[in-house]
Amino acid sequence: MTVGLFIPCYIDQFYPNAAIATLKLLRKLGVDAVYPTRQTCCGQPMANSGFEHLTQGCNDLFIDNFAEFDYIVSPSGSCVLHIKDHLHAQGNEDKALGIRKKIYELTEFLTDVLKVEKLNASFPHKVGMHQSCHGQRGLMLAQMTELVAKPYSKPLQLLQMVDGLELITLNRPDECCGFGGTFCLAEEAVSVKMGKDRVEDHLLNGAEYITAADMSCLMHMEGILRRQKSKVKVIHIAEILNAEPAIAATETTAVNSNEPLNV
Structure with a gap:
């Protein structure tokens, strides 16, 4: 393959x-x-x-x-x-x-x-999972809560394999963050208000990190967190799933890096 x-x-x-x-x-x-x-x-x-x-x-x-x-x-x-x-x-x-x-x-x-059933990863932090709209409603990565159907979430399924990770429960688990690509430029005020509401749900429920399968949503929420001078960080789900047990206790963040992508 x-x-x-x-x-x-x-x-x-x-x-x-x-x-x-x-x-x-x-x-x-x-x-x-x-x-x-x-x-x-x-x-x-x-x-x-x-x-x-x-x-x-x-x-x-x-x-x-x-x-x-x-x-x-x-x-x-x-x-x-x-x-x-x-x-x-x-x-x-x-x-x-x-x-x-x-x-x-x-x-x-x-x-x-790959049908992964086990991951050698550790991330001992309280994490809020943001279900991005494109993934949830376009790719069907997770069930929509307004449907009377059996709940599932492929990202959450993987996060539950990570040692030490505590998933927080959100009040509105599949609410849009308001980013929407060019929507955040065309409708800035609406986008920001939606982002603040999405961030607040994570803060109220004790998240140390907010993760998602879409870095664009996380980028939008990170901007709001920084302006609020919040200590809560954003991190792409790949970084959590790849977190080595030996180094997971150190602080992990998704800030900019000059490290090249060596392939």
């Missing part, structure tokens, strides 16, 4: 630790993961702003970079959903369809493809 690692541009630029943790975690689980160095933005920001007709260059490059792999894995539900729903190839839709069928968000890949 060969896996192409798709790293969204905002993770590459602002949160490289999430990318590094994803690569290390996959390799720890025996996956032959490769990072194609020519990859760029998937085109989601343009598409979300009404300019999907200008994304063909991004589509073509994505296909060139990832067509050869058995699977494509990314630590971002929103970017994965964009590729699944909107990737097109000029004159070769079969090739685009093939990629759309083999791209997975990280936690989805771990539970559905």
